[in-house]
Amino acid sequence: MTQNHQSSSSPPSVALVQPPKRRARLLTLGPSATIGAIIVAVVVLIAIVSIWWTPYGPLAVNTGAEFLRPSLAHPLGTDEYGRDVLSRLMKGTQLTLLSSLGAVIIALVIGVPAGLIAAFKRGVAGEIIMRGADLLYSFPALLAAITLVAAFGASTLTATLAIGIASIPVFARVTRSTALSVLANDYVLAARAYGRSNFQIARRHVLPNIMGVLVAQIALLLSITILAVAALSYLGLGTPPPAPTWGGMLENAQNYLYQDPMLALWPGLAIAITVFGLNALGDGVRDLLDPTLKGRS
Amino acid sequence: MDSEPMSSPTPPLFELRHVSHRYGSRGRSVLALDDINLAIDRGERVGIVGESGSGKSTMARLLVALVQPSEGEILFHGEPLATKRAALLDFRHAVQIVFQDPFGSLDPRLSIGDSVAEPLRALGIQGDRDARVRELIDAVGLPANSLSLYPHQLSGGQRQRVAIARALAPGPSTLIADEAVSALDVSVRAQVLNVIANLVQELGLTLIFISHDMSVVRHVCSRVIVLYRGQVVEDNQTDQIFENPQHPYTQTLLASTPRLE
Amino acid sequence: MTLLEVDDLHLSIAGVELLRGVSYAIDPAQRIGLIGESGSGKSLTALAVMGLLPHESVLSGSIRFAGQELVGLDERRYSKLRGDRIAMIFQEPMTSLNPLMRVGKQISEVLRIHQGLTRKASATEAIALLTRVGFDQPELQARAFPHQLSGGQRQRVMIAMAIACNPDLILADEPTTALDVTVQAQVLELLVELTAEHGCALMLISHDLAVVANVCDRIQVMYGGTIVESGATWELTHLPQHPYTRALLATSHGIDNLHQALFGQLPTIPGSVPQAGNFPAGCTYRGRCERESEQCQTPPNAIGAQHLVRCWHPYAPSHEER
Numbered sequence: 001m002t003q004n005h006q007s008s009s010s011p012p013s014v015a016l017v018q019p020p021k022r023r024a025r026l027l028t029l030g031p032s033a034t035i036g037a038i039i040v041a042v043v044v045l046i047a048i049v050s051i052w053w054t055p056y057g058p059l060a061v062n063t064g065a066e067f068l069r070p071s072l073a074h075p076l077g078t079d080e081y082g083r084d085v086l087s088r089l090m091k092g093t094q095l096t097l098l099s100s101l102g103a104v105i106i107a108l109v110i111g112v113p114a115g116l117i118a119a120f121k122r123g124v125a126g127e128i129i130m131r132g133a134d135l136l137y138s139f140p141a142l143l144a145a146i147t148l149v150a151a152f153g154a155s156t157l158t159a160t161l162a163i164g165i166a167s168i169p170v171f172a173r174v175t176r177s178t179a180l181s182v183l184a185n186d187y188v189l190a191a192r193a194y195g196r197s198n199f200q201i202a203r204r205h206v207l208p209n210i211m212g213v214l215v216a217q218i219a220l221l222l223s224i225t226i227l228a229v230a231a232l233s234y235l236g237l238g239t240p241p242p243a244p245t246w247g248g249m250l251e252n253a254q255n256y257l258y259q260d261p262m263l264a265l266w267p268g269l270a271i272a273i274t275v276f277g278l279n280a281l282g283d284g285v286r287d288l289l290d291p292t293l294k295g296r297s
Numbered sequence: 298m299d300s301e302p303m304s305s306p307t308p309p310l311f312e313l314r315h316v317s318h319r320y321g322s323r324g325r326s327v328l329a330l331d332d333i334n335l336a337i338d339r340g341e342r343v344g345i346v347g348e349s350g351s352g353k354s355t356m357a358r359l360l361v362a363l364v365q366p367s368e369g370e371i372l373f374h375g376e377p378l379a380t381k382r383a384a385l386l387d388f389r390h391a392v393q394i395v396f397q398d399p400f401g402s403l404d405p406r407l408s409i410g411d412s413v414a415e416p417l418r419a420l421g422i423q424g425d426r427d428a429r430v431r432e433l434i435d436a437v438g439l440p441a442n443s444l445s446l447y448p449h450q451l452s453g454g455q456r457q458r459v460a461i462a463r464a465l466a467p468g469p470s471t472l473i474a475d476e477a478v479s480a481l482d483v484s485v486r487a488q489v490l491n492v493i494a495n496l497v498q499e500l501g502l503t504l505i506f507i508s509h510d511m512s513v514v515r516h517v518c519s520r521v522i523v524l525y526r527g528q529v530v531e532d533n534q535t536d537q538i539f540e541n542p543q544h545p546y547t548q549t550l551l552a553s554t555p556r557l558e
Numbered sequence: 559m560t561l562l563e564v565d566d567l568h569l570s571i572a573g574v575e576l577l578r579g580v581s582y583a584i585d586p587a588q589r590i591g592l593i594g595e596s597g598s599g600k601s602l603t604a605l606a607v608m609g610l611l612p613h614e615s616v617l618s619g620s621i622r623f624a625g626q627e628l629v630g631l632d633e634r635r636y637s638k639l640r641g642d643r644i645a646m647i648f649q650e651p652m653t654s655l656n657p658l659m660r661v662g663k664q665i666s667e668v669l670r671i672h673q674g675l676t677r678k679a680s681a682t683e684a685i686a687l688l689t690r691v692g693f694d695q696p697e698l699q700a701r702a703f704p705h706q707l708s709g710g711q712r713q714r715v716m717i718a719m720a721i722a723c724n725p726d727l728i729l730a731d732e733p734t735t736a737l738d739v740t741v742q743a744q745v746l747e748l749l750v751e752l753t754a755e756h757g758c759a760l761m762l763i764s765h766d767l768a769v770v771a772n773v774c775d776r777i778q779v780m781y782g783g784t785i786v787e788s789g790a791t792w793e794l795t796h797l798p799q800h801p802y803t804r805a806l807l808a809t810s811h812g813i814d815n816l817h818q819a820l821f822g823q824l825p826t827i828p829g830s831v832p833q834a835g836n837f838p839a840g841c842t843y844r845g846r847c848e849r850e851s852e853q854c855q856t857p858p859n860a861i862g863a864q865h866l867v868r869c870w871h872p873y874a875p876s877h878e879e880r
Binding site: 184185186187189190191192193194195196197200204205208209 | 361363389393394398401403404412415419460463464466
């Protein structure tokens with residue numbers, strides 16, 4: 001193909017439009033988000049480690065060693081049965097994360113496709129989905145949990161399910177709104193013009209472009225579900241005792257506030273720090289992705 | 298004033314018969330195109346000119362089968378356009394489009410090379426894709442090292458060239474340019490117009506150039522169709538339109554275009 | 559006395575240099591055009607005069623309006639000037655008008671703030687202004703919200719707001735770019751009429767050389783954050799001295815040229831417009847200029863007074879351009 005380059009030529013290499021400084025900024029989180037990331041990493045590490053090892057058995061009753069102050073042997077002391085608080089806390093991390101992660105996964109797996117469908121099918125189908133989400137959103141998760149527990153008994157599964165279902169609308173909404181803004185771009189039209197189906201467009205163009213927003217939302221939702229899981233187990237609607245859940249430990253510690261006020265501190269602190277970490281991380285990820293969402297320079 | 302298509306043994310490439318298009322629901326709808334009848338032959342370079350509300354964007358979408366007309370029919374090679382996606386695949390090979398917005402027409406997550414290769418993947422075109430992509434990028438005047446870059450690293454004019462390369466990937470015989478240079482700087486506009494003009498000539502493409510800018514259309518089209526409020530008000534050879542405009546709207550349009558002394 | 563005197567303006571935002579030494583002057587009732595492509599800094603020049611630059615801007619140089627220095631002026635005094643003595647019209651009326659306020663009210667607000675009119679008096683004056691800018695049912699249309707009006711009508715509202723307090727200077731940043739060609743002609747005509755009537759100076763910013771040439775007495779060409787050529791309209795469009803101006807004219811003429819063969823090659827400028835932060839050192843037109851030399855690695859000085867050009871190798875003014 002002979003080409004006439006004389007008038008439409010461009011210089012040998014394409015000039016970079018973005019100054020280098022901006023690209024570097026794209027890859028670093030802010031200070032609070034970095035702290036959040038570290039916290040989350042530590043928590044996840046503890047959860048994983050506790051699958052195989054905790055300093056003591058979390059259920060190991062140790063009569064004669066009740067209400068011990070923090071010491072080298074028991075860094076966080078012991079509870080009313082002489083059980084090591086640190087070990088229980090570690091195990092609790094695993095249970096809490098499991099529940100909240102499970103809930104988020106349920107919300108993700110149902111909410112994202114629902115949001116995508118609502119974005120693609122703007123008519124009646126889309127409306128039905130969004131109004132359904134509204135309905136679900138307005139239904140208190142706690143009430144749903146109580147109902148499920150009454151029907152099926154308290155367990156990790158019921159807590160996870162209740163919170164998961166209650167969180168579906170969060171993902172449905174976020175997915176739909178970001179998908180809509182992606183679908184407004186001409187590259188989606190171009191994709192249709194070379195034969196892509198809706199499904200292919202969702203997979204190839206929409207999901208990758210909303211991924212960042214979804215990741216940020218996952219982190220934020222995790223912080224909410226951890227609180228929700230703690231609340232449910234506090235109320236006795238989650239994993240039944242003697243399994244160590246943070247909420248359960250908190251509830252339990254209430255009874256012994258005079259003897260050992262520290263007992264309530266540790267699970268409370270664990271919840272607070274984890275929630276803060278996830279929030280900071282989620283905010284940081286979301287801020288990072290904001291300017292590049294639509295690819296405008 | 299419609300000019301009749303020349304009678305020829307082969308049917309025209311595109312034929313619009315009583316095509317109307319309406320947006321919105323029954324209660325409050327907007328009539329974008331009103332009973333359009335026209336034909337475009339293979340190899341023609343047609344400009345479709347109009348302002349906002351003329352229906353030209355709707356026309357672009359109808360011609361590339363992104364939208365189906367509310368009324369009337371569109372014939373391609375004498376056959377009515379299919380409605381199902383699968384049946385349209387051949388058509389999609391043959392007719393491609395370049396859009397106006399250089400910032401929104403490329404997926405920011407895909408590299409230039411990937412963007413240009415997309416139609417090849419979508420339409421299942423076999424063969425050495427890398428070679429084809431390199432050939433296309435070269436044809437639009439971009440250097441080979443741009444393949445690994447991302448849209449935000451290119452200027453508006455460069456992105457439009459990529460969009461043109463992508464449109465040519467499936468080897469279409471018709472190219473539709475929907476305000477393809479309107480969002481570009483003046484000096485860049487000329488570059489991209491040259492690219493389009495060269496490629497259309499070399500590849501023997503049929504060109505349908507939609508624009509609000511008469512002077513741009515004048516450069517690349519031999520026939521101009523003027524749209525006003527969803528209707529064709531004038532349809533003639535380019536030099537006739539410019540030297541001897543018949544319809545008052547065409548005359549106003551020409552008179553309003555600012556000229557350097 | 560010169561109405562507006564801009565002297566050696568330098569602007570950086572977040573360490574990126576956007577304006578490098580912009581200087582120009584506007585006389586009372588003069589119509590002056592500012593031509594440039596994206597990245598030239600033309601809009602920023604206007605925003606600098608209005609004091610509407612973003613917070614992180616570092617602006618140095620001098621802007622003297624009717625003898626008063628504007629650079630470093632405190633916000634309180636600046637806001638008294640804006641709308642009253644200097645007004646600005648933006649490109650996109652949909653985003654520069656308050657979508658929640660009826661247009662009549664938006665106009666009367668300007669009057670109440672700057673002229674202290676009562677609600678009734680300002681409403682009446684607003685209707686008079688709407689009539690002046692061409693609305694045929696001003697009482698009714700004053701009650702419309704921006705989204706209920708067409709693009710051209712919204713720009714007319716913006717013009718009404720701009721002339722409401724009889725300013726000395728109007729800065730119009732691409733006021734007709736977003737409009738249809740037929741509407742553009744009408745809006746430009748209105749702008750010219752009103753500025754002449756009120757004795758108000760106009761700075762028209764555009765990328766369209768033809769638009770500016772038809773409206774303005776003087777044209778300034780901006781490229782890469784600085785003014786590369788400035789002169790009377792006829793001289794600049796017929797005897798351009800800066801290589802960029804010549805190339806720009808060739809491109810505009812080319813598309814418009816009656817004698818251009820169908821599919822002939824349009825004259826183009828090789829390369830692409832440098833974006834902010836990527837301006838080449840020395841003369842910003844380097845890399846695209848047909849008269850470039852070693853000397854161009856240092857920024858060229860401005861030569862000439864009435865017709866100013868910033869180039870080491872300008873074309874001689876006797877060169878007839880076509």
